Amino acid sequence: MEYPTTGREGDKSRPPRILIVDDEAINLETLAWILREAGFEPLRADSGPKGREMASREQPDLIILDIMMPGESGFETCGKLTADPVTADIPIIFISGLNDVDNKVKGLRMGAVDYVPKPFAREEVLARVKVHIRLRQGMRALLAQQAAKLAQIRDAQQAILVAPDDLPEARFAVRYVPALEAGGDFYDVFPWTATVMGYFVADIAGHDLGASFVTSSLKVLLRQNTGPLFTPVETLKNINSVLASLLRDGKHLTAALVCLNRVRGKLTLVNGGHPPPILVPAGGSPASLLAADGDVLGAFATVQFGRIERRVAAGDRIYLYTDGLIERFGPEAKAREQGLADLLAACVAVAGQPLEAAVDTVMRGILDAGRPADDMVFMGIEV
Incomplete structure (x- = not known):
């Protein structure tokens, strides 16, 4: 009873x-x-x-x-x-x-x-x-x-991330979903020069608290090594030199740095072992991956980075992301190639939506598959 x-x-x-x-x-x-x-x-x-x-x-x-x-x-x-x-x-x-x-x-x-x-x-x-x-x-x-x-670490980490309203001229939308209270992924958006805007997305190996502490350093390193005195490749090489002397136990990061000159219609990508950004043209041309192989940051003293230059037009969109969006483990396991194909198709499918809504729609579709096991950053940029 x-x-x-x-x-x-x-x-x-x-x-x-x-x-x-x-x-x-x-x-x-x-x-x-x-x-x-x-x-x-x-x-x-x-x-x-x-x-x-x-x-x-x-x-x-x-x-x-x-x-x-x-x-x-x-x-x-x-x-x-x-x-x-x-x-x-x-x-x-x-x-x-x-x-x-x-x-x-x-x-x-x-x-x-x-x-x-x-x-x-x-x-x-x-x-x-x-x-x-x-x-x-x-x-x-x-x-x-x-x-x-x-929660304090999370709040401090969130405080150093740029919101679209803070920099409306950058014309970007972003969603950040950490797997833990404080995540190991990082992004930044900042004026490189008067006519060039910089967009940076990084993924620190692992998603523990040790990874989250690296992100606060990246903000400082970026601002110290960007601007008219540096090329994008020099920026990543300088950051790598610092990180290679600091990181231990195999810790490293992948990164993609995009410099966008809207006046000249020119996009420059420098990639350090990061998943390829997605380019969705405004005129209905096929979407493509901006694939540029490069070394990860923080693991080696000497590195080489992939570099791409592309002409872009008003209305074109570039999507930067971390690999939590294209990899799934456990019951919903998904091969990286399949995840990348699915993400590209999702970006094409929302081409007619305003950028903010497009980023929301894609991210919501990914999160509907379950709580991520890895941190996620998804950033949309409109030329």
Whole structure:
């Protein structure tokens, strides 16, 4: 049988709730009495399936689970609870008359945090319950602190990214989706000279916090090495020289740098191991990939970069992106070549939309396939 419960996870005024799962009524009532007398709120279920349903719905602070139950054993119930993301982090204490080492070890290997033998003593039960609730509360507090720090890093990282409204003359739209709170992809848009606009997209190897810290350096390096004193190739070579002396453990980045002179209708691309930008002409000519092989940045002291110059006309669009848009892993695995073909087709399909809407439409179609495992930057530029 199942007993009614009250309260919900997140109510800070309620006492900690303990779910007891046991097919013997005497054990349920005895444990409930022990816990209630100590100030806890007991929840009760007399079978594994009912206990799992209640754990999912009520989110107790801890579960006390009997091993020997008819039908679904406590081991089976534990395995299903720890495999379910909704209940996986709820600590489980086994109780059982099977007081041998093998059963204790089996329970701990299945994800339980402790083991109390029958007949159970009041002080032992309460001591173990208190310890594991405190541990869970401490872990949650630690995770909350880490999340707050990540949010600060994310906010700082977002603050250095240029928004289209900040530079309307650049005529670009962009979407940035980090896989973590702080991502390892980076973009920048800036005036190179009075008539040339610079567009930069980079992908730091990995998407951990170490990668995210590199992005703040890129902003400074770009601004120090761009302008009329530098060619685009010199810019990337200078950045590579700095990064090669700083990056460790195989860390590197790919990058694409586009310089666009709208007055002369000239586009210059310098590529450092990055996926090829997509060019969609305004007049209905076929779209194409601006493929230019080049070395990655930060891995080698001496590098060579691919370089392309193209004539462009008003209304043409160039799309820069990171490889999170064209690669999929896991159940939705997709070959890089197929992902690139799909992205090119998507860019062509939105040619009639305003640039902002076009970028949104393409990105929405990619995100509909599932949360990315890698950071994503997608930038559209209109000549």
